[in-house]
Amino acid sequence: MPTINVYTELSPEEKEAKKDYIDRHSPFIAVAKTAKAGEKLAVNIRLGKDYSHPDDTDHYINEIKLFDKETLLATATLLSGINGGHGNKGQAEVTFFIVPQKNLRLTALVYCTKHGLWQNDPIEVAVS
Numbered sequence: 001m002p003t004i005n006v007y008t009e010l011s012p013e014e015k016e017a018k019k020d021y022i023d024r025h026s027p028f029i030a031v032a033k034t035a036k037a038g039e040k041l042a043v044n045i046r047l048g049k050d051y052s053h054p055d056d057t058d059h060y061i062n063e064i065k066l067f068d069k070e071t072l073l074a075t076a077t078l079l080s081g082i083n084g085g086h087g088n089k090g091q092a093e094v095t096f097f098i099v100p101q102k103n104l105r106l107t108a109l110v111y112c113t114k115h116g117l118w119q120n121d122p123i124e125v126a127v128s
């Protein structure tokens, strides 16, 4: 079982020292703060806010999962080369479309083939 990395558990000093490493492994969810029940909602997940992760054959982002609380809603499997392969700087990114029925608490979990699992802080979406 790979380690699950939660960047919020690091001290401010560790965060600063490992800023680029943490950023390029961390999923960032972009989603509206409010949504209507029964209507389609786009949930974008991107790896790295300011830095991009390698896309090498032995080191790449392999999986992006989206959870609502403890429920798995979606999984995307990525293979090496999707962002141009070795030497390219594209950021792994996916957009899922979901239809919420009640308030959401969204978390993304991503898997790097070399550095394990990474998750973000949960994002709340008010559904009415």
Ligand SMILES: [Fe+2]
Binding pocket: 025, 053, 059, 060, 112, 113, 114, 115
């Ligand atoms: Fe990595």
